[in-house]
Amino acid sequence: MKPARIVFAAAVVACSSSTASAPVDPYPSCANGKFVLDDPSVITDGFDANACREFMKAIPSIQTDAAKAPTLITPLAGAVLPATPVAKFTWTKGQLAQADAPSFWRRLGQELVLERTAQAADDGGADGGGGLTSDAYVVIFRSVDGTKEILRVMTTQLETTPSDTAWAALQSTGTLEASVYGMHFEAGKITAGPFTTSQPRTFSISP
Secondary structure: OHHHHHHHHHHHHHHHHHHHOOOOOOOHHHOOOOOEEOOOOOOOOOOOHHHHHHHHHHHHHOEEOOOOOOOEEEOOOOOEEOOOOOOOEEEOOOOOOOOOOOHHHHHHHHHHHHHHHHHHHHOOOOOOOOOOOEEEEEEEEEEOOOOOEEEEEEEOOOEEOOOHHHHHHHHHHOOEEEEEEEEEEEOOEEEEEEEEOOOOEEEEEOO
């Protein structure tokens, strides 16, 4: 009987070890639909869950830099938007890419990205590619006191139009503030930014 109990105990330990070793996603919000990411069927090579995780990791290093950060074009500060139609939010491009890098180093960086992409494909990498390479933006809508986040949009585009559901949530909040964060990705990694302005844009929506 003793050997049987030992085998059973060993099996339990092995099962527990297997369960304990399962990787835990430190940023589940990037994968569970909480944030609005680029739709891959509409925007190819857009802001995806991997880029979202990179932004989440970079939050402690966000820089306030009005010269580099994107700025909201619409709505204007203090605007009261009509309830219908759903408004389009737009912002400037900002100075995000490291355009002043020497051309030799830029070419070298591009060659390294291509090499890593090829290696990932040969090894059957998870994404089969080099990751996002683009300027990208995160727009966060909060209650005016900044305590409640209502909507977060992550995109490579310079505009966003909320869904009807998101618009209703924004409208019911009262006075809102919107902040835009700009960054540049190379092969899925943030190489410049994130940058933002010192003051969010305040607005409201008519009932």
